[in-house]
Amino acid sequence: MADKNEILEEHISSEYKYGFVTDIDTEFAPKGLNEDIVRFISKKKNEPEWMLEYRLKAFRHWLTMEEPKHWAHLDYPAVNFQDISYYAAPKKKPTVNSMDEVDPELVKTFEKLGISLEEQKRLVGMESKIAVDAVIDSVSVKTTFKEVLAEKGIIFCSFSEAVHEHPELIRQYMGSVVPYTDNYYAALNSAVFSDGSFCYIPKGVRCPMELSTYFRINSSGTGQFERTLIVADEGAYVSYLEGCTAPQRDENQLHAAVVEIVAQKDGEVKYSTVQNWYPGDKNGKGGIYNFVTKRGICAGSNSKISWTQVETGSAITWKYPSVILKGDNSIGEFYSVAVTNNMQQADTGTKMLHIGRNTKSTIISKGISAGKSNNSYRGLVRISKGAKNARNFSQCDSLLMGDKCGAHTFPYIEIHDKSGVVEHEATTSKIGEDQIFYCNQRGIDTEKAIGLIVNGYCKEVLNQLPMEFAVEAQKLLAVSLEGSVG
Amino acid sequence: MNVMTENKLTERILSGSEAKLVSLAGNASARKNALDEFRRMGVPTKRHEDYKYINPEGLFRLGEFMAKANVVRPVTSHDVEEMTIAPGAAKVVIVNGIFIPELSKLDRLPAGVTVKSIADAVVSDAIAKKYHSTIANDSSDAFIAWNTAMNESGVFIHIAKGATCNIPVHVVHIASNEAASTFHPRNLIVAEVDSSLNVIESFDSIGPVKTLTNVVTEVMVHKGAKLNHYRIQTEGDAAHQMNTTCVVAESGSNYCTYTFSFGGAWVRNNLNISFTQEHTESHLYGLYVTNGNRVVDNHTIVDHAIPNCMSNELYKGVVDGKSTAVFNGKIFVRRDAQKTNAYQTNRNILLSDDATVNTKPQLEIYADDVKCSHGTSTGRLDEDAMFYLRARGVGEASARKMLVRAFAEEVVNNVPDEAIKAYLDNRLNHLMS
Numbered sequence: 001m002a003d004k005n006e007i008l009e010e011h012i013s014s015e016y017k018y019g020f021v022t023d024i025d026t027e028f029a030p031k032g033l034n035e036d037i038v039r040f041i042s043k044k045k046n047e048p049e050w051m052l053e054y055r056l057k058a059f060r061h062w063l064t065m066e067e068p069k070h071w072a073h074l075d076y077p078a079v080n081f082q083d084i085s086y087y088a089a090p091k092k093k094p095t096v097n098s099m100d101e102v103d104p105e106l107v108k109t110f111e112k113l114g115i116s117l118e119e120q121k122r123l124v125g126m127e128s129k130i131a132v133d134a135v136i137d138s139v140s141v142k143t144t145f146k147e148v149l150a151e152k153g154i155i156f157c158s159f160s161e162a163v164h165e166h167p168e169l170i171r172q173y174m175g176s177v178v179p180y181t182d183n184y185y186a187a188l189n190s191a192v193f194s195d196g197s198f199c200y201i202p203k204g205v206r207c208p209m210e211l212s213t214y215f216r217i218n219s220s221g222t223g224q225f226e227r228t229l230i231v232a233d234e235g236a237y238v239s240y241l242e243g244c245t246a247p248q249r250d251e252n253q254l255h256a257a258v259v260e261i262v263a264q265k266d267g268e269v270k271y272s273t274v275q276n277w278y279p280g281d282k283n284g285k286g287g288i289y290n291f292v293t294k295r296g297i298c299a300g301s302n303s304k305i306s307w308t309q310v311e312t313g314s315a316i317t318w319k320y321p322s323v324i325l326k327g328d329n330s331i332g333e334f335y336s337v338a339v340t341n342n343m344q345q346a347d348t349g350t351k352m353l354h355i356g357r358n359t360k361s362t363i364i365s366k367g368i369s370a371g372k373s374n375n376s377y378r379g380l381v382r383i384s385k386g387a388k389n390a391r392n393f394s395q396c397d398s399l400l401m402g403d404k405c406g407a408h409t410f411p412y413i414e415i416h417d418k419s420g421v422v423e424h425e426a427t428t429s430k431i432g433e434d435q436i437f438y439c440n441q442r443g444i445d446t447e448k449a450i451g452l453i454v455n456g457y458c459k460e461v462l463n464q465l466p467m468e469f470a471v472e473a474q475k476l477l478a479v480s481l482e483g484s485v486g
Numbered sequence: 487m488n489v490m491t492e493n494k495l496t497e498r499i500l501s502g503s504e505a506k507l508v509s510l511a512g513n514a515s516a517r518k519n520a521l522d523e524f525r526r527m528g529v530p531t532k533r534h535e536d537y538k539y540i541n542p543e544g545l546f547r548l549g550e551f552m553a554k555a556n557v558v559r560p561v562t563s564h565d566v567e568e569m570t571i572a573p574g575a576a577k578v579v580i581v582n583g584i585f586i587p588e589l590s591k592l593d594r595l596p597a598g599v600t601v602k603s604i605a606d607a608v609v610s611d612a613i614a615k616k617y618h619s620t621i622a623n624d625s626s627d628a629f630i631a632w633n634t635a636m637n638e639s640g641v642f643i644h645i646a647k648g649a650t651c652n653i654p655v656h657v658v659h660i661a662s663n664e665a666a667s668t669f670h671p672r673n674l675i676v677a678e679v680d681s682s683l684n685v686i687e688s689f690d691s692i693g694p695v696k697t698l699t700n701v702v703t704e705v706m707v708h709k710g711a712k713l714n715h716y717r718i719q720t721e722g723d724a725a726h727q728m729n730t731t732c733v734v735a736e737s738g739s740n741y742c743t744y745t746f747s748f749g750g751a752w753v754r755n756n757l758n759i760s761f762t763q764e765h766t767e768s769h770l771y772g773l774y775v776t777n778g779n780r781v782v783d784n785h786t787i788v789d790h791a792i793p794n795c796m797s798n799e800l801y802k803g804v805v806d807g808k809s810t811a812v813f814n815g816k817i818f819v820r821r822d823a824q825k826t827n828a829y830q831t832n833r834n835i836l837l838s839d840d841a842t843v844n845t846k847p848q849l850e851i852y853a854d855d856v857k858c859s860h861g862t863s864t865g866r867l868d869e870d871a872m873f874y875l876r877a878r879g880v881g882e883a884s885a886r887k888m889l890v891r892a893f894a895e896e897v898v899n900n901v902p903d904e905a906i907k908a909y910l911d912n913r914l915n916h917l918m919s
Contacts, residue, residue, distance in 0.1 A: 071535065073850075385839065400854035403822065409849040413862060418836035421865035428851050428858040 029087035058180035058190030201236035232267035265300025284343025287315025298330030322351035340373030583669030598649030737763035
């Protein structure tokens, strides 16, 4: 008994382990948002005229929009958009050529994150290789493996670099999947985005390594607005990873990103996210507002886009990674584990828009609620008229831990073609006493048994993650649920 | 711009309603308050989440249904006879929202069962007074508020403690007017402790004139009572219906509802059931068969406010032509409503490329020791089954009919009353031939 209490005690007192602040000299834009700030950001980044025009158009459109508050199953005070600094960048100009020139504080940050660039560098030529683009306070600071990728013709760089070096690609694809008119936060992002990652896989190329972006909010009083654009040209393949952490702060910070994916004919993009922004403390103080627009388009036939996400962080999560299945025979997939604990709120899911013929989509969503949190799945499956033989399967399971949390399902299914077949099923349950008893009997204590059962429950999704991420995700699940039973 | 036109529409409906208000009997201040609620909420548009797929605003734009006109021809006892569902049932006839005692047949009712006009009951009957307007909340929906403000008549059905009514009570709603108009019948059903009752509500129309029936039915099911409530909608192509049924169920009671939507141009059913005591059970069955340009929208809410209750829901749809079918089932399991069992299934067959199905089975759960599930599927007829039948020499048309019939039969099979079941089977055969 004493032993059990000790373990519980230890778990309950464990805190967000990524909650450090790195002491990097940072340059801020003054707080507030107006056209001057948009011009300031554009100027800071030395952007061409067309980019500024795009930002201003987006900003003017944003002014006409209303903050969406009522439809999602979320409850939070209104965001004061004038109290946020829209630009924060590490002062020392990062370089891309030599590790030695990187700010040592930054290197320490990555070491703490467990993705030391040094280590990554040593991995060159070994089997497990990941190219990393690190974004701190929305400015890309370091992109590794650039040369190795360039040999294959793959472009993987920061968004602002791409604006300068590949303007034709940016102009062609930016806003083609998520136009600035799409929603409130997409418009905001289009106006003030500071950086992000750009990735282009040319025709017929299979990207030899996992591409990865690490996002971190560091400065206080800032918002992070990054943009990711991934283009897989005909027959190309890429697996892309995204990780997010933030320091512990008492205030709420805003993260409004846009991710756009384009898969051309026979192209395939696999996008995996492990989202671990600071969720706030036990009483719901602080934490990140994670309002993200993620969307991919299967533009050509036989293309495929797969979203896998493990959501454990953020005070509020509002995101719906979607796939527009425009090409014939295209495939969209969504695998999600969303864990909420304490006072966290998540309203997440996907949209699968079937337009082409013989399109298929799969949705597997696993929600776990603990503490006083609320966890909602909200999804849309639409079979348009003329989308012959479309097929969708959705499964949304919820696991409740404790009697103060909530688990909700809002699936929208719209079918306009008789040849479509759509199935949706959802269950809600708790961890069975018999399952725990079984484990206890075999000498596995209750806390560990819960970890075991939860991991088993999420297995379908975790299996989709690349190996390195799967290990991290499993640990994250265990950490997120610490202290939720007892 | 949009808000402007929306307000104008609400104002237009309001001014028509206000003018009529003075001529209505009953509690004038209650009517006035309800109309204020209606003004506050306005006519729902497709921007209201609950009316996303079915646009009431568009409905009013088409024709305002405001005229007060005479019936096409007097409804005769022969008409009523034609609308028989269960032979031997006691009949309550409501024409254009008004209870007509002359056409009703109430002599066969056993002791303990009271059936009378709601307009009289809310004045003279203590029980009717107690429950009237307490189960359906004016502030929750504009159509309920509108009904409270404008209703002229309807029926009050009461069954005494421990009584069993051996024949069904059939409420025949008939819409028959010579100019487009709106009716607001209001019904109240109270089943006392340990009573047992079957109520059929049928909706029919005579003539080609556009009508809107905005009916609100309040149901109180006391401890241990058993109530089977059928709603059979077989109106013509000019009839529109906004049907709200609000139910409160007490401990040990069993409320079963069966909704069959076979007709009408525009049908919206709001069915709200709340459990206020433990060990309550409810079953919800629905079948909609649509074709042409018809729109059928079924919204159900089961509110598990307390522990140890059980609800089971099965809705199926056969959707053909250019019709649209909508299903939205909400299950709420409130905090501490432990040991709740709630199941929900919605299945649809699409028979035409121009038909649309929008479905949204929704769960909101705030308790952990519960068993809840929902499932929905939409698709075409099973090709393997089709092949099986064709290979055995069954023609395509008959094979199709057979499979659709079998699909629909699952709901009909849950009807416990043989006479009603026979009627439904007959009706389905007719619909599918």
